[in-house]
Amino acid sequence: MRGTRRLIRLAALGAAAVAVGVAVPAASAPLPARYLLVTVTPEAGQTLPSAARFAEVTSALEAQGLTVTRGPGLLLQAHGRAAPRLTGALASDVAGVVDSSVGSVRWKAHAGAPVIGSDLLQAYGVPSAPLAPTAPPAITGRTPVVASIQLSGWNATDLSIFAATQGIGDGHALFSSAAQPCQLTQPSICYDPVKSGQYTAVAVDRQPTITQADSQADSEAEVALDQETLLAVAPKLAQRAYFATNGGPTTTTTGILGAFNAVLADVTDGYPIVALTTSWGNCEDGSLAFDELRTSLETTLQKLNAAGVTVFAASGDAGAYDCAPDQGGVGSNPLDPAYSTPAVDYPCSSPWVECVGGTSHPNGSSAPAPDTAWDEGDADTPYKGSGSGGGASTVFPRPSWQAGEPGPAHRLVPDLALDGDPSTGIRTIVDGSPHVIGGTSLAAPTAAAMLSDIVSAAYPSCALPKGVGDIHTALYSNPGAFVDVVAPSSSSAIQPAGPGFDEATGLGTPTWAALAPSLFPLLAPAVCVTSWKRDAGTTTTTITARWAASGAAGIKSIGVAVVSSNPHDAVFKKALPAAARSFRFTGKPGRTYSVAVAAIDNAGHLNVNVADTDVTLPFDDKANQLSKAWSH
Numbered sequence: 001m002r003g004t005r006r007l008i009r010l011a012a013l014g015a016a017a018v019a020v021g022v023a024v025p026a027a028s029a030p031l032p033a034r035y036l037l038v039t040v041t042p043e044a045g046q047t048l049p050s051a052a053r054f055a056e057v058t059s060a061l062e063a064q065g066l067t068v069t070r071g072p073g074l075l076l077q078a079h080g081r082a083a084p085r086l087t088g089a090l091a092s093d094v095a096g097v098v099d100s101s102v103g104s105v106r107w108k109a110h111a112g113a114p115v116i117g118s119d120l121l122q123a124y125g126v127p128s129a130p131l132a133p134t135a136p137p138a139i140t141g142r143t144p145v146v147a148s149i150q151l152s153g154w155n156a157t158d159l160s161i162f163a164a165t166q167g168i169g170d171g172h173a174l175f176s177s178a179a180q181p182c183q184l185t186q187p188s189i190c191y192d193p194v195k196s197g198q199y200t201a202v203a204v205d206r207q208p209t210i211t212q213a214d215s216q217a218d219s220e221a222e223v224a225l226d227q228e229t230l231l232a233v234a235p236k237l238a239q240r241a242y243f244a245t246n247g248g249p250t251t252t253t254t255g256i257l258g259a260f261n262a263v264l265a266d267v268t269d270g271y272p273i274v275a276l277t278t279s280w281g282n283c284e285d286g287s288l289a290f291d292e293l294r295t296s297l298e299t300t301l302q303k304l305n306a307a308g309v310t311v312f313a314a315s316g317d318a319g320a321y322d323c324a325p326d327q328g329g330v331g332s333n334p335l336d337p338a339y340s341t342p343a344v345d346y347p348c349s350s351p352w353v354e355c356v357g358g359t360s361h362p363n364g365s366s367a368p369a370p371d372t373a374w375d376e377g378d379a380d381t382p383y384k385g386s387g388s389g390g391g392a393s394t395v396f397p398r399p400s401w402q403a404g405e406p407g408p409a410h411r412l413v414p415d416l417a418l419d420g421d422p423s424t425g426i427r428t429i430v431d432g433s434p435h436v437i438g439g440t441s442l443a444a445p446t447a448a449a450m451l452s453d454i455v456s457a458a459y460p461s462c463a464l465p466k467g468v469g470d471i472h473t474a475l476y477s478n479p480g481a482f483v484d485v486v487a488p489s490s491s492s493a494i495q496p497a498g499p500g501f502d503e504a505t506g507l508g509t510p511t512w513a514a515l516a517p518s519l520f521p522l523l524a525p526a527v528c529v530t531s532w533k534r535d536a537g538t539t540t541t542t543i544t545a546r547w548a549a550s551g552a553a554g555i556k557s558i559g560v561a562v563v564s565s566n567p568h569d570a571v572f573k574k575a576l577p578a579a580a581r582s583f584r585f586t587g588k589p590g591r592t593y594s595v596a597v598a599a600i601d602n603a604g605h606l607n608v609n610v611a612d613t614d615v616t617l618p619f620d621d622k623a624n625q626l627s628k629a630w631s632h
Contacts, residue, residue: 117232151246152219233449274467279441281345314440316389358420417505482508525551551601
């Protein structure tokens with residue numbers, strides 16, 4: 001099994017790579033050189049691996065096209081363009097691999113049982129946590145949507161296999177010896193999230209199918225991690241994945257900016273997207289191309305927040321040194337002293353984005369637990385290694401909602417943290433095979449899915465949901481809703497986790513049940529007319545409206561308005577008690593009526609729903625004569 005961190009980056013973000021507003025075809029380029037730090041596992045009872053163990057690992061890596069040299073201590077240094085596969089004997093002989101070309105943990109031995117969706121929901125206190133569906137979820141145009149941005153193609157059958165091997169509905173432990181595909185265990189509830197339409201792929205300026213370059217770069221694992229985490233943590237919600245090119249020019253309709261704009265366009269068109277997750281990031285390197293992209297993207301992020309979309313982004317996996325893989329060019333040796341310059345990631349550093357760091361989570365916990373910060377630092381090298389990204393922005397000033405937190409007078413990240421350590425990662429399917437993956441690329445979609453679960457639970461199924469947008473004020477106003485995260489004993493971070501807010505894990509791990517009351521006032525009440533029809537009877541003139549209503553802040557009152565097609569008829573309006581869910585109205589033959597129901601919650605928010613159809617009361621006969629049985 002393999003632990004992977006994929007913070008997808010704009011390759012060599014410079015004027016040639018990103019030209020905002022200028023659509024210049026990107027020249028094809030070879031895969032970037034990779035510098036790998038390979039940690040070799042000593043034999044039992046030994047402090048260092050034997051020469052034979054080093055030789056065995058070296059031979060296996062060289063067979064995959066890598067040049068290998070001996071490093072200090074337990075390390076081998078490997079260089080080349082291959083994406084190594086650690087299988088067979090390497091799975092036991094190698095404890096971990098850091099790929100400096102993307103700043104990621106590529107593989108790591110796993111500690112204990114990998115987490116599944118229900119573990120995370122229970123551990124982080126999601127109220128009314130959605131269990132795996134006992135039947136295929138009914139996906140409609142009113143089902144809340146969690147969106148993601150992808151810069152690689154993938155094989156969507158991985159999501160189908162993930163759902164099947166997870167045993168959707170029967171709670172089987174994925175990949176356990178007793179687990180079987182749900183077609184064999186409970187075929188009546190087995191379904192395919194791809195064929196059913198629960199998952200939708202949106203092509204921005206590239207197709208979502210995997211290419212040879214995607215496969216060689218091994219970047220499809222990022223897509224699998226996002227979509228499978230969303231399915232595991234929000235099993236009843238819809239997904240929309242937006243696929244854009246990575247590393248080429250970006251305009252308002254192409255590349256990373258085009259992807260964010262495509263999400264905004266869909267929200268504007270009525271898609272009920274309540275959260276967006278992205279694991280793309282670029283360090284705040286101060287280049288002209290970065291500044292141009294940031295200026296354009298900030299406008300889109302602000303509009304997404306205003307439209308009710310909460311944006312989550314991964315904070316990065318290089319600890320305080322997120323520019324490290326870019327110092328001197330992609331693929332530079334991570335032992336270079338230039339890697340010791342602190343930097344944070346964008347868009348995670350944007351004040352319009354909820355920045356999510358990573359923790360090491362005690363697997364299988366059924367209640368909020370004191371996670372430790374994910375930190376694999378090495379005090380003996382300038383390059384910190386892998387761990388939760390964090391620090392102070394050099395671009396954005398300190399937002400008002402962060403005014404009371406310790407640190408420099410700039411935007412601090414992350415805001416919160418969830419499971420991200422590959423050692424405590426999640427089970428996934430990549431290229432049809434099981435893997436265990438971690439990184440803040442796991443933490444970000446987990447947070448997005450959990451918030452979406454909360455929003456979904458606040459709306460009746462007949463109502464069109466709308467998200468809450470920016471939640472920073474709610475987060476920072478409720479520090480008691482977080483479980484503080486402490487630093488591991490081995491930490492060498494310059495921004496170690498400590499009591500209260502810190503630049504490794506932010507406010508800590510969320511307890512969503514405690515946060516929910518602060519989020520609810522941001523939600524407008526939900527109301528929808530479920531029935532508007534003439535009562536039974538051949539000459540009945542009464543029409544009954546029935547509706548569903550809910551308000552996270554509590555319903556204060558209901559209002560009903562009936563409008564006639566005859567302009568001379570007065571408009572009928574009536575105020576009703578908060579608990580009312582139906583109203584009967586007497587009409588006139590020959591008239592057509594429409595109805596609207598309004599709900600006002602205790603926070604003063606108003607929402608109105610108009611019945612999809614009108615009701616016409618007929619005359620008694622073809623001559624339009626009224627019988628005595630009709631009221632007039």
